[in-house]
Amino acid sequence: MNEPMQDSEASATQGGWPPSCATLGFFCSIALVASAGMVGCGSNADESLGTSNEALDLVVTHDTQDCYSASDDKDGDGYARKDATKIAVPVSKSQELSCPPGYVRLGNDCNDANALIHPRATEQTSNALDDNCNGSTDEPAPLYDSQGWANTPSSFDIVVRLNNAAAINAQGSLYADIEVAALKDSNYPHTQTLVPITTYYPTGSYARFTVTGLEANTVYQARVLKLYSTKAGTGGLGGLIQNFAIIRSVSDQKSDWYYTTTTGTVGTSATRTAMLLLGFSELGRSDTQLVGYRGYQPDGTRYAADLGENWCSEFYVWTSQTWLKDIAGVDPVDKVVDYFEGYDAYYPSSEIPLASRGDFLPLDTNDDDKKNHSARFLAYDLSEGPGYVWTLEGNSGNQVKVKRRAHDAAFKGLGRITVAMIK
Numbered sequence: 001m002n003e004p005m006q007d008s009e010a011s012a013t014q015g016g017w018p019p020s021c022a023t024l025g026f027f028c029s030i031a032l033v034a035s036a037g038m039v040g041c042g043s044n045a046d047e048s049l050g051t052s053n054e055a056l057d058l059v060v061t062h063d064t065q066d067c068y069s070a071s072d073d074k075d076g077d078g079y080a081r082k083d084a085t086k087i088a089v090p091v092s093k094s095q096e097l098s099c100p101p102g103y104v105r106l107g108n109d110c111n112d113a114n115a116l117i118h119p120r121a122t123e124q125t126s127n128a129l130d131d132n133c134n135g136s137t138d139e140p141a142p143l144y145d146s147q148g149w150a151n152t153p154s155s156f157d158i159v160v161r162l163n164n165a166a167a168i169n170a171q172g173s174l175y176a177d178i179e180v181a182a183l184k185d186s187n188y189p190h191t192q193t194l195v196p197i198t199t200y201y202p203t204g205s206y207a208r209f210t211v212t213g214l215e216a217n218t219v220y221q222a223r224v225l226k227l228y229s230t231k232a233g234t235g236g237l238g239g240l241i242q243n244f245a246i247i248r249s250v251s252d253q254k255s256d257w258y259y260t261t262t263t264g265t266v267g268t269s270a271t272r273t274a275m276l277l278l279g280f281s282e283l284g285r286s287d288t289q290l291v292g293y294r295g296y297q298p299d300g301t302r303y304a305a306d307l308g309e310n311w312c313s314e315f316y317v318w319t320s321q322t323w324l325k326d327i328a329g330v331d332p333v334d335k336v337v338d339y340f341e342g343y344d345a346y347y348p349s350s351e352i353p354l355a356s357r358g359d360f361l362p363l364d365t366n367d368d369d370k371k372n373h374s375a376r377f378l379a380y381d382l383s384e385g386p387g388y389v390w391t392l393e394g395n396s397g398n399q400v401k402v403k404r405r406a407h408d409a410a411f412k413g414l415g416r417i418t419v420a421m422i423k
């Protein structure tokens with residue numbers, strides 16, 4: 001029958017699995033509102049607002065796509081200028097991931113006279129330019145690895161490429177202020193101040209810091225807020241005194257958020273951790289234009305989808321198949337639902353508040369009562385009502401995205417990973 005209670009990460013602190021409606025309390029009374037803010041696996045997404053906390057998306061139908069006119073992309077990098085207006089364009093099935101000729105898919109190009117500058121460009125070092133249009137100039141850039149960086153039940157490392165000359169010159173004398181938040185409590189980030197550098201990698205100028213004091217089996221976002229050095233002559237803003245060393249600020253440009261997870265020790269925890277770390281490293285590839293829209297591996301081809309094919313369930317399956325039995329090749333969304341039903345591990349969406357990292361979430365994002373999108377559960381966020389679901393999604397606007405969605409009628413169920421599925 002159902003997964004043993006001791007295997008449920010959520011049940012370790014919140015009671016047995018499956019939970020009853022009574023134990024869910026007010027979660028069960030969440031109003032199921034119309035999903036006007038949601039979009040489909042292959043339809044328009046919210047590239048304009050980064051990887052999380054996005055505002056409402058536009059509703060699209062199967063036969064139109066929100067695109068920008070190519071005349072709003074003067075430098076031809078595939079991203080329209082920042083203030084360009086979207087146009088609903090009729091599209092064929094094979095065009096719906098990328099917009100037809102004469103149009104471009106994404107916007108927010110902060111310099112439409114330079115094709116090397118756009119939202120998914122790589123931040124270049126010490127050129128005094130915001131190459132990736134994230135509002136920070138020469139900021140440190142988080143690096144992903146498919147196995148994370150020394151993730152433990154209470155800590156993980158964050159590795160950043162240094163893009164500021166003073167920070168690079170500081171090398172092993174660096175310290176960082178690091179902001180960290182559990183996704184389940186994302187409105188309450190805290191800062192770990194003056195974290196000493198763990199390792200400096202001269203080749204490529206990477207710095208590694210360790211974030212500590214965390215909770216097991218939990219998904220986090222973290223970013224470098226500020227870098228300091230004890231080394232003389234590294235410039236910067238001048239400073240405060242600590243332990244008799246002079247700590248100088250050498251860079252105050254924020255990095256983008258880095259997503260990762262702490263590990264666990266029981267049941268399916270190792271599998272859940274491995275799947276998430278692989279998925280987050282694909283997020284890093286997507287954010288730097290290696291996969292998806294205009295990627296070197298375009299659309300979902302990396303995940304075994306055809307060109308032009310929606311690739312949300314392919315992404316879930318690809319990031320699962322190393323660890324889960326018989327899931328390879330399962331497509332589309334309904335078949336993934338069948339997969340979980342076959343293990344007696346499929347539940348109504350009212351159970352989502354007690355889901356665990358890595359579980360499967362089918363969605364109906366265009367309000368036609370059919371499941372058209374697949375997402376991976378990361379966390380249930382109660383930092384503001386009525387409750388949000390953090391997800392990792394393939395083919396969100398033809399990219400990999402971390403999203404924070406209102407827990408509403410778009411969610412159609414919950415596929416729960418069980419011990420019986422694990423290879």
Ligand SMILES: [Ca+2]
Binds near residue numbers: 073118
């Ligand atoms: Ca452009």
Ligand SMILES: [Ca+2]
Binds near residue numbers: 077111113116118
């Ligand atoms: Ca540009």
Ligand SMILES: [Ca+2]
Binds near residue numbers: 129133134136137
């Ligand atoms: Ca930047």
Ligand SMILES: [Ca+2]
Binds near residue numbers: 130
């Ligand atoms: Ca730069």
